Amino acid sequence: MSWFDADPAALEAPARYAGLDLLATAVLIVGADGAVAYANQAAEQLFDLSRRSLVGHRAARLFAEEGEVEQMLAEACANNLGLRRQLLSVRRPHREPLPVQAVASALYADDTPLALELAEIEQQLKVTREEHQLDQTEANRQLLRSLAHEIKNPLGGIRGAAQLLEGELASAEQREYTRVIIGEADRLQSLVDRLLAPHRHPRVVGPVNIHEVCERVRAVILAEFPRGLAVRRDYDASVPDVHGDREQLIQALLNVVRNAAQALDARIAAGDAEIVLRTRVARQVTIARHRHRLALALHVIDNGPGIPEELKERIFYPLVSGREGGSGLGLTLAQTFIQQNDGAIEVDSRPGRTEFRILIPYT
Numbered sequence: 001m002s003w004f005d006a007d008p009a010a011l012e013a014p015a016r017y018a019g020l021d022l023l024a025t026a027v028l029i030v031g032a033d034g035a036v037a038y039a040n041q042a043a044e045q046l047f048d049l050s051r052r053s054l055v056g057h058r059a060a061r062l063f064a065e066e067g068e069v070e071q072m073l074a075e076a077c078a079n080n081l082g083l084r085r086q087l088l089s090v091r092r093p094h095r096e097p098l099p100v101q102a103v104a105s106a107l108y109a110d111d112t113p114l115a116l117e118l119a120e121i122e123q124q125l126k127v128t129r130e131e132h133q134l135d136q137t138e139a140n141r142q143l144l145r146s147l148a149h150e151i152k153n154p155l156g157g158i159r160g161a162a163q164l165l166e167g168e169l170a171s172a173e174q175r176e177y178t179r180v181i182i183g184e185a186d187r188l189q190s191l192v193d194r195l196l197a198p199h200r201h202p203r204v205v206g207p208v209n210i211h212e213v214c215e216r217v218r219a220v221i222l223a224e225f226p227r228g229l230a231v232r233r234d235y236d237a238s239v240p241d242v243h244g245d246r247e248q249l250i251q252a253l254l255n256v257v258r259n260a261a262q263a264l265d266a267r268i269a270a271g272d273a274e275i276v277l278r279t280r281v282a283r284q285v286t287i288a289r290h291r292h293r294l295a296l297a298l299h300v301i302d303n304g305p306g307i308p309e310e311l312k313e314r315i316f317y318p319l320v321s322g323r324e325g326g327s328g329l330g331l332t333l334a335q336t337f338i339q340q341n342d343g344a345i346e347v348d349s350r351p352g353r354t355e356f357r358i359l360i361p362y363t
């Protein structure tokens, strides 16, 4: 059953609203009877319906919040609406409702009392989500840094005391216990050091040839995984140097590529594991609230099993690992290093194809 019952009598658009076609914002003019009296071209696109279908259609039924739109109309008819902003969801046949920012205004005209301006907020929502994530990441990082410091201080004491105790102990059997304490203290120490690492070394910034970075990483990985893994180069030779810290970029890329290689163990055993290193110039990218005209896009694509569903949202968080014996720091560090070079790292993963995308802006 169609959810439209257009009234053919209302097809002619009033000429006085024709100027609305010049707007990029969708506009519906609603008649006193609640039917759409006029829809501009942007509205046709937003609703994915022709003007013929829109005009005469009951305006409220175009939205999930039918009652609220009826309410606006009633208020507009009674001349006490003024102007109101509100989030509405546009109903679309066979598709998810589309969230829009609506501005309802009273036209103070008896036949057409209400105008609805509708702007898509999908883009806006995405930006808000990204901003939220950015704040979250920074908060996590600070928490982690303080925590690492708190652990680090007593750790030295524990290790020293265990060493003194070891000297006092007579039997080798007893010394086995102090060995465990010292060994575990050392392990924690190195974990904590890695948590604090990105804030330790002074950065060295200059022009970096990204293909040199890729080649370095490729050589290291092929040495670690000498059999069954192909690391294919898909370089755009015209990609300019980026401005950044070479060592940081190598470490970041290495962490990403090593993860890919580790995820590929089954395919390595089968002999058809592949990682692709792809470089391109990307246009008009938004990184951390700033728009850049040009950026380097470095893709790392593997044909492994994909990131486990339950980890997907959290893989960049510290200590999140899906691997036996993993520290969960590789991607946290990679992200920190990339961000320190004004860049961003994103991921897109499904079984059989995982793609990490590193973006470094040029300007």
Ligand SMILES: Nc1ncnc2c1ncn2[C@@H]1O[C@H](COP(=O)(O)OP(=O)(O)O)[C@@H](O)[C@H]1O
Pocket (backbone or CB within 6 Å): 255, 259, 260, 261, 263, 302, 304, 305, 306, 307, 308, 311, 315, 320, 321, 322, 323, 325, 326, 327, 328, 329, 330, 331, 332, 354
């Ligand atoms: N290319 C990939 N394919 C599948 N899973 C991945 C990939 N890259 C990362 N992961 C998942 O993300 C987790 C976090 O990675 P990382 O931060 O480097 O920590 P670690 O490698 O120590 O576990 C990994 O344990 C793994 O489960």
Ligand SMILES: [Mg+2]
Pocket (backbone or CB within 6 Å): 255, 258, 259, 329, 330, 331
């Ligand atoms: Mg890792």
